[in-house]
Structures are given as structure tokens and as C-alpha cells.
Amino acid sequence: MPRVADHDARHGQITDAVQRLIVRDGLTAVTVARTAAEAGVSVGLVQHYFTAKDEMLLATFTCVNRRFTARVDELVNRGEAEGRTIAVMLRQALAELLPLDDTRRAEHLVRLAFADQAAHNTRLATVQKETLADIRSRVAQAIHNGKVCGEVTGTVDAADQALRIVACTDGLALHTHIDPDGTPEPAILAALDDQIGRVFTGTCRRARRCQEA
Missing domain, CATH: 1.10.357.10 (Tetracycline Repressor, domain 2)
Known part of the structure; x- marks a missing residue:
């Protein structure tokens, strides 16, 4: 259960960061690197959940x-x-x-x-x-x-x-x-x-x- 909860939390953390980038800077601002920075996580972690x-x-x-x-x-x-x-x-x-x-x-x-x-x-x-x-x-x-x-x-x-x-x-x-x-x-x-x-x-x-x- 902790692993599932952590997975959901990380997933939500990243999608919330994507939304903030879209609202603040537009869709062109959404990259793996900028999403990672916005979410406060590593690029590798973002790529673990999303490849594109x-x-x-x-x-x-x-x-x-x-x-x-x-x-x-x-x-x-x-x-x-x-x-x-x-x-x-x-x-x-x-x-x-x-x-x-x-x-x-x-x-x-x-x-x-x-x-x-x-x-x-x-x-x-x-x-x-x-x-x-x-x-x-x-x-x-x-x-x-x-x-x-x-x-x-x-x-x-x-x-x-x-x-x-x-x-x-x-x-x-x-x-x-x-x-x-x-x-x-x-x-x-x-x-x-x-x-x-x-x-x-x-x-x-x-x-x-x-x-x-």
C-alpha cells in the first residue's frame, strides 16, 4: 500500500506541476526538465512516469x-x-x-x-x-x-x-x-x-x- 500511495502522490505532484506551467507560461513551457524543476523532483523521476x-x-x-x-x-x-x-x-x-x-x-x-x-x-x-x-x-x-x-x-x-x-x-x-x-x-x-x-x-x-x- 505505501508504494501505491507514493506512486499516486508522485504522479499527482508531476501533473500538478504541468498544470501550473500551462497556466503560468503556456503549453510550450511544458518540457520534462521544466516540469521536474516545477515539481521539485529529478528529471529521471519524471521520465520514470512519463516518456513524452x-x-x-x-x-x-x-x-x-x-x-x-x-x-x-x-x-x-x-x-x-x-x-x-x-x-x-x-x-x-x-x-x-x-x-x-x-x-x-x-x-x-x-x-x-x-x-x-x-x-x-x-x-x-x-x-x-x-x-x-x-x-x-x-x-x-x-x-x-x-x-x-x-x-x-x-x-x-x-x-x-x-x-x-x-x-x-x-x-x-x-x-x-x-x-x-x-x-x-x-x-x-x-x-x-x-x-x-x-x-x-x-x-x-x-x-x-x-x-x-
Whole structure:
């Protein structure tokens, strides 16, 4: 067990260093030597875990997605315990993709760096495509659940609307990154609410029962 724990800690130490380099100096700053210096470890140790820059970036991208998923799962669990509507929980989950604070801005920069590399790397492009498909699948499932509870009309195409909602979220994230002063947080969240509200037009039956009780 100590060896596994040490492996995970070292791996995280290196991927955290990669993220800091991307945020501070850009993707071109990510080299084995600079990553080792940033992480406070030897070049040999970095090379023990990663043999190429693309591998370091893939591991960092995977770590960012894991953290995002953990936050979303926590929001959903809390939302279900507090009786929030699916639309509210979906909005909170998607807002985790928007660069509205230091943590999410750093993660967004990693995603942009990964997208840049994936444009010229089939392996990274495959991971990027799978990651996007997973996010759209989660949104489609939320829409399906909305149909069950009455928040979404039964005729709505969940996959089609999930595509639109995720595309809108990605666009809002990019606009926030490019022009943060011209895209204030209230306006960004209002735009996201508007897109979700086009799909979640009904009232949750569970919420109605709570109001009547």
C-alpha cells in the first residue's frame, strides 16, 4: 500500500506541476526538465512516469476531468438530498466547466492546451472525443430523468438537446476566457439558464408534492 500511495502522490505532484506551467507560461513551457524543476523532483523521476510531453498532458487532462467529475457528483448528491430540481443540478454541474474562478480557469487552460495538441495527435483526439461524448451522455441522461419527473416534455430528443446545451456551455467558456471583462458572470450564468430553460419547461412532480405537503 505505501508504494501505491507514493506512486499516486508522485504522479499527482508531476501533473500538478504541468498544470501550473500551462497556466503560468503556456503549453510550450511544458518540457520534462521544466516540469521536474516545477515539481521539485529529478528529471529521471519524471521520465520514470512519463516518456513524452503528450503523456504528461494526457495525464494532466485526465486529472482535471477526474476533479471535475468528483465536484459534479458531489453537487448532484447534495442536490438530491436537498430536493433540488434536475434543471438546477444540471446548471450547477455545467457551471463547473466555466472559467469563473482560479480553479476553473486553470482547468480550462489545460483543456485548451489539450485541444491544441489533439488537433495533431490521433491518440489525444480520441481521448478528447470520448471525454466530450461522456459529458453529452451525462447531460442527455439528466434530460431523460427530467422526462420521468415531469421537468421535460416527453417528445424532447435528449441527445439533440444535450448537444446544444454542451455546445452552448463550451461557447460560453471560450467567450469568458477570451474576454472576461466583457462577459460578466451574471450574464454567462443567465445565458446558461436560458439554454437549459428551453428544455426544462415543466415542474418536477416531486417538487409539487413537497409544496403540497
